[in-house]
Amino acid sequence: MSVVQRPKEAYLNVFAYRMAPREEYFTRGHRACQGCGPALGFRHIMKAAGRDTIVVNVTGCMEIISSPYPYTSWAVPWIHVAFENAAAVASGVDAAIKALQRKGRLPKKKINILALAGDGGTADIGLQALSGMLARGHNVTYICYDNEAYMNTGVQGSSATPFGASTTTTPAGRVSFGAGYWKKNVAAIAAAHDIPYVATACPSYPLDLIRKVRRSFELEGPAYIHLFAVCPTGWGIPPELTIRMGRLAVETGIFPLYEVEYGRYKLTIDFPQGLRPVEDYLKLQRRYRHLTPEIVQQIQERVTAEYERLKKMEKVTQE
């Protein structure tokens, strides 16, 4: 399995870290697993968000690994309250800053408010609070780091778990092929709120991720970014394959990278020569190793159709 050789990709490979800010606000020393996709994503996100950022982080892997008292990995103000309320707590922070700046009790400078939650905390238990925050129009960027299951509690299935994946609560068995439902499309749900900015991103494409996080803060109003975050522990892959798995997810169309700015869809990384077969992505992971060719075919058809739909959305909305 090789990383694609197209010039654009090679460019990202070589220059990523020189082009990103040097400052670190999500610092090393945390307790994440080797090859943790979310931790890598957080590092880039915080480089993009910068110093004047308040982070609201819900219960989950990233909260646990980054804040075991008395240690912290956070060089910005950071708060954790509970599991399902990143958007709710961030709404309160936003309201407080608006009121205090208006009343002259806080200096009038731009403060980025960043809500961070996993796929369980977003697609399942936190969906209502997310919808409320987006609908009310708070000045918050909400980033869901999606590792496609409840990894913190031991790889239980969430509604963001993909079709066919074996988790500890959607296990493959003698009469089951794993998760029997299709992954919930939270980015589409966010876009349906007609908010200024929605994007998908992946730490395997760091400059794309950094640009999207910055863009989300440039625009006034709520933003939602869905971060594809590879979990070697939960997916059953060697930790050194994290970056490659993220790229394969994008190259196969399993996780397309796009943004929706004021309703206009744009694929930010496209593959004019066509997508790789999903099998290239699936076959490397323990959670998919039980899949029959028929199930793989079903997934391929769904992925192709979804990608085509996205291309159509791009065409229709860019006109």
Place this chain on the structure above:
Amino acid sequence: MAKRTGIEVSIAIAEAARQANVDVVSAYPITPQTHIVEHLAQLVADGDLDAEYITVESEHTAMSACVGASAAGARVFTSTSSQGLALMNEIVYLASSLRTPVIMALANRSLSGPISIWNDHSDVMNERDTGWISIFANNGQEAYDLTLMAFRIGEDRRVMLPVMINFDGFILTHVIEPMYIFDDEEIADFIPPYEPVCVLDTDNPITMGPVGVPDIYTEAKKQQEVAIRESRPVIDEVFEEFARRYGRRYKPVETYKADDAEIVLLAQGSVIEAAEVAVDLLREQGRKVGAVELRLWRPFPFDDLREVLCGNSIKQVVVLDRCISFGGPIGPVLSEVRSALYLEKDRPMVVGVVAGLGGRDIHIEEYMEMFRIGEECLRTGKDAGEEPELVKIVGLRE
């Protein structure tokens, strides 16, 4: 100087939040709290209150947003009832653990099911151990005064704890009462601007709400327990300053004709005023009865209660619970009062009754019945512990 005017109690409570110049209001509508939040929304809409009003999508988010706003340095206010409080329970506990001094007006209402929008105290008793300072008002004036004082108590840098003010749903919320409402200038310097201790500040980053590993969790809880106990002198100070400035004196435990009484009825909230009528009627018959109001619920006023109930003429206490502790010691107030007196040598007997559930009126005859139960207990010398059937629901249709 404050004039005495007729005003709906809910409106007065909202006015108290305006006079405290709150920065953020985050609330979700629920009967019978609605008039409070509607009035606050109108105040914001008219520019009479410079605050952000967050129209949240649930009570869970209402309290979450309060915690977030408080952590960011704002003075915050919310209000709820019943199911709303039950839904926000998880974050109610976190608000005190994170030491965010959220002020909550709680229009007490029964918990479902069956669904009931009417008054009792099952909602607040469910939150008994959440680490909030909890105070009961027995009329509209008290609800207004205590809401104002709640900001002073909770936000005091020696306290930094959330405060809930309890007042009976409908019985108080929807009643127009003659009340002294302060002129804004009169109350302004009683409530100085909020100065948070720990705040989400980009110039001084802190980590709030970290993981409490077994090595530290116990100590964190101990600190919280010390904090709420040490809030008591501050509560006394604020009550005292309020009395000095405005002439209305509040005590953690109030008494009515208890000085030479043999039997007292102990209760919380608006029922105490009706109980006083029953006391007067029985006094006319020459019976030595009185009433005790347990105004401060958390921190529990152990010493005040012992001073009122022990080593004097009182031989029998009848505790009126507005909530059932299913399968347990009848009601939470009964078990706490009993527990507080347990080690006293010269203590009265304590018997419990439950009444006024889900908005059921308690009539004067029923207060009489409660005193009769007390007399019976006193006469036979049988404590409810020996004969649990003595503890009963007064006003139950059989």
